[in-house]
Amino acid sequence: MRRPELRWLLLLLALLSGPLPVLAQTRPEQPLRAGWYASEPQQYLRQGELTGLDIEMVRAIARRAGQDLRWTPMAYLPLLEEVAAGRMDLIPGIAATEARAARYALSRPYRHDTNVLIMRRGEAAALRFTDAAGLAAHLTGSARFRLGVRSGYSYFDAALDAFIANPPDPARVRAAGDDATNIRRLLAGEIDGFLAERLSVALAITAAGAGQAVEEQAMRHRIPLHLAFSRATTSAETLAAFDAAIASLRADGTLAAIGTHFRFPLLLSQTIDSAWFLSLQIIGVLAAALAGALAARQSGWSLFGAFVLAGVTATAGGVLRDLLVGRFPIGIARDPMFLILIFGTVIGFWAVAHLWALLRGRLILAFWVAQATVAMRRRQIDRWLFDTADALGLGASTVLGVAVAFGMRAEPFWLWGPLLGTITGAGGGILRDVLRGGGDIPNLKTGFYGEVALIWSLALSAYLMLRGAEIEIDEVVVVVIAAVAGAVATRLAAVAFRWRPPRLT
16 A cells, blocks of 8 residues: 555544544533422422522532532432432532531532521510520520420521420420411410521411511521532532532622522512501502592592592502513402502592581581681692692502512512512502593603602612612611602602603703
8 A cells, every 4th residue: 555545544544533532521421410309489399390599509509510400309308318328419408517517528508597486476576685595595594485396407506406305394395397387386376486497487477378467586597508419429529619619609699699589579578468568558559549539529520530540540550560570360459458448538538528518608617617628728738638649659659569579570670670660659640640631641741750650669679689688677677668758758849849850852
């Protein structure tokens, strides 16, 4: 064979054989076998798709570490055994103990659980401690307090766990299989308080409709959580890659953003279910309905027309919001109380107005009443009352719209928070003016109205985004009230000083 032909033959053989070792080197590794156990909101199925606080965090960590995961559902205790035996590779959401550190390869912490003490509303303020050690001391010193716990759980405080394991009176500690059972026992007076993980119990309280009957005591017991890897199947390089990924995702805020996405709606649901927030909703509906009735009176509408304007003012923004985000049933259909309030407001306003008319000029007392009425009308009391009621309805509805955006987990929140807040706050008033004024709609032409809802929904959304996972429910209360008050004050100032929004021409 001639030498050039030999060279071509050798080159062909090299091309045929060369890729084989490269393919062997780049073959993807097998996915890690990750187990999950049902515990909403940490790990659960939504419409057949696995999600949750732990699931989304671990997925992000694995992606950053360059690993694929294959998830398998299993009960918590059997899953721990499977990982220890090497038949599964990892399990998320594990608190560290010396025994677990010896049995598993634990990653660095990727998030924290917070244990709280749930008590009947009005009873928590009497207990002054703020940590698990304080609770243990209170339990030791009090012969009356009956504590509810979860069966088989450790609360990772030596004194507290010791008391739970060996109470001086067995009736002082009562174990339950889930938070719902502890809630029922608390409301029935069988226990005085129970320990629970804060996010999970928020869901259970909402599901039980007990938001107005229970409250959190001031204790906050934070427990770092890790990924537990099988020592039999996990290399040091894999563990190091996950640790580096956790550090990286903490530094760039990814883990905090995931935590906010799941945590804040639950705290907000507790706020919305509370008595003070219901009072705020009622005030908002009453104020908006009164504004609609006053508008109907100013325009000479019938009683039926007053019902229409009051209903539109109080509910139209919320209906538009719920239709836009697919929230069913729509808010006004969830509780007939709000329709009853609207109906009652219009009837009450109609009755009072006609009572004035009947009394005027017929009695000596009525003369003075009529005189006072004329004087008040000269000072435009009707207009003042309308503007005040309209502003209060605007502020309360704006905040509620932002709350719904959070509760529906509308993303991106920087867009949907202000959008739903503006629609809910200003939508009813604008539609009222459409019905009342035809094409002449002051709130869209010269009135500083929708702009108030936009400004304060932007401010509230921005604050909530900045605070993120660190926000507490007490802080939510203050922020919501401040946003309502700010919106009301801004609207009244705009009316008093005749502010005008920017115009196209």
